[in-house]
Structure formats: structure tokens, C-alpha cells
Amino acid sequence: MDVNRWLRAEWDRVLGFGLIGLGAVFVVLAWFGVSDSPYVAQQLSFITSGGIGGLFMLGAGATLLHVADVHDEWRKLDRIEQALRAGEPIPVEPR
Amino acid sequence: MTRRLPAGWDWILGYGLIALAGVVLLITSLAVSGSRFISDQLADIVSGGLGGLVLLGLGAVLIVTAGLGDEWRKLDRLEDALPFPSLDPPVEASAVGRSRTVAGLGLLASAAVLVPTWWTVSGTADPEPGLGALTWAVVGLVVGALVAALAILRVQRRIQARKRRLFAPWAALFDGGPAVAPAADPVDLGAGPVLVVPELSRFHRNGCPAVAGLAARSVDPGAIPAQLEPCDLCEADAFAREERTWTSIAG
Numbered sequence: 119m120d121v122n123r124w125l126r127a128e129w130d131r132v133l134g135f136g137l138i139g140l141g142a143v144f145v146v147l148a149w150f151g152v153s154d155s156p157y158v159a160q161q162l163s164f165i166t167s168g169g170i171g172g173l174f175m176l177g178a179g180a181t182l183l184h185v186a187d188v189h190d191e192w193r194k195l196d197r198i199e200q201a202l203r204a205g206e207p208i209p210v211e212p213r
Numbered sequence: 214m215t216r217r218l219p220a221g222w223d224w225i226l227g228y229g230l231i232a233l234a235g236v237v238l239l240i241t242s243l244a245v246s247g248s249r250f251i252s253d254q255l256a257d258i259v260s261g262g263l264g265g266l267v268l269l270g271l272g273a274v275l276i277v278t279a280g281l282g283d284e285w286r287k288l289d290r291l292e293d294a295l296p297f298p299s300l301d302p303p304v305e306a307s308a309v310g311r312s313r314t315v316a317g318l319g320l321l322a323s324a325a326v327l328v329p330t331w332w333t334v335s336g337t338a339d340p341e342p343g344l345g346a347l348t349w350a351v352v353g354l355v356v357g358a359l360v361a362a363l364a365i366l367r368v369q370r371r372i373q374a375r376k377r378r379l380f381a382p383w384a385a386l387f388d389g390g391p392a393v394a395p396a397a398d399p400v401d402l403g404a405g406p407v408l409v410v411p412e413l414s415r416f417h418r419n420g421c422p423a424v425a426g427l428a429a430r431s432v433d434p435g436a437i438p439a440q441l442e443p444c445d446l447c448e449a450d451a452f453a454r455e456e457r458t459w460t461s462i463a464g
Binding site: 158161162163165166167170171173174177178181182184185187188191192195196200202203 | 234
């Protein structure tokens, strides 16, 4: 399989899953940082960078995954529309 | 003078808002880690941290609804190209836009909660009231995100339902339902009753997949309500229509 071609075609899914994984790592690291620190000011710093930053990555990753699915559906519908307008049989297989 | 926004503005603005949220969160993180005063840190977290999350939510809403809007328009074009009438009742084109408005208002309302919270947090050196206000701001943010998610889920379900109705005749074919290939000979509708469904505007032959699963009642051909039109899918219009080319998907 051509990895470069696959990455170009699936960049949104790759980035989405990557962001979600990174976000989860950030949240876990923030939890360790907060639990290990006795200083509230330092804990707030961990919450901001790791907690809120991790939430941001999780949200952005989930958005990208959702958009990738919507794009796939759109392309499938586009192929159906083109086949209909061209008068071709619809390329679907019986379930 | 009215100027229309260029196509794709929502995609651009959505990705721009998400990028802006990333920058705001980065600056906030640097500011919080550089401060030793809890009250200052709380003020930064409310304005930059939670504010950044609101920007992320708004960007995500714009992007997701832009994708759903594209899909909705594609279904419009597909419906026009279908070789048979859709079972779809007339749908308003503003369904996606309305969901986007509701989702955006939910997030903006949660952003509005941030203002008094920031005011409470930044006005005092005592972090105690600030922590309480921060809790309420987080609750507001969660509620706003839930409103946005429900609004988007609602329009997504409508799109799925629309696709089910559009493709129901094909699904019936592949589920082993009655075949609807056009008959070679003209159909004598006088030989049997036709099917009528109260909410549909067409009458159908017995076994038509367009009414599969619907509460249809049999009506004698002579008693078909005048306002009903014949279904093209099952060729209930075989009375008078001319032979037309029909794209069979049954192979």
C-alpha cells in the first residue's frame, strides 16, 4: 500500500486520531502533575496547559473525525448522483 | 447593498476559529504558568482557557454544520435526478441553518456566563469566591456544549431519515422485497385495487416498495381520490403514460 497516497487521502482521520491520542496523553499528564504538586498555583498551571489543552485537542480531533465521515458520505452521494445523471446502473451490491 | 458571502465561508471561519482557539489557549497557558498569584491565574483561565474552549466549540459547530449543509444540498440534487418520485415530504432548506443558529446561540450564552465570572474572579485577591464562580462558568460551558451537540444531532438525524426515505425503494429491492422492474406489458389496473397512504400524494400498485412498511389501504381504481397522482416507481400510471426509459438498478 502506498503510504503517502493513503496519508493524503485520509489526512483528516490521521490528524483527528492523532489529536485525540495526544489530548488523552495531555489530560493524563495533567492529572499526574496536579496530584504530585502541593502548590495551588502550580496545579492551576497544569490544569490550564494539560487539562484545557487536552480538552482542546480532544474536541478538535473529534471534529476532524466527524468531518471526515461527512466528506465520505458526500463523495458516495456524489457518485450516485453522477451515475443517475449518466443513466448508468447504480454501483451497489446486494446486502 | 447586499453582498453574499462567498461559498465555503463557514469552512474558512470554522477552521480559523479553531486555530484562534489554539493560539489563545497557548497564550493563556504561558500566562498562567508565569504567574504566582492564584487570582490572576483564575482570571486568565476564565478569559483565555474557557474562552478558548468556546471559540473551539463555535469553530466546530461551523465546520460540522457546513459539512451537513453540503450533504443536504447534495441530497436536493440527488432527489432531482431520481428516476422515481421521492417519498420525502417537502423539506425546508433552512433546517441546517436553524440548527447552526441554535448551536451557536447555546455556545454564545455559555460565553456570556464567562463575563460575570471573570468580573468576580479578577476583582479580588481572595481565590475563594473565584473558585465558586469558575465552577458555575464550567457548568454553563457544559450546558452550552450540550445544546450545541443536541442541535447538531437533530439535524443529523433528519438527514439520515431523509436518506432512508430517498433510498427506501432500493433498500426494498436488496432486502428481497418485491421487484419493481417495469413490466413489459401495460398493466391493467382495473384488475385489482390500488394502495393509498393517507400522508402520501400518490397511489400505488400492490407490492410497490414505496409503501413498504407504511399503513396503506386498498382502494378500487374507480374510487381513487382525484387529487392523487400515480406512482412512477411501480408504474401505477400505466393507464396513459408513454413508455419511458427506466434505469434499473436490479441488474
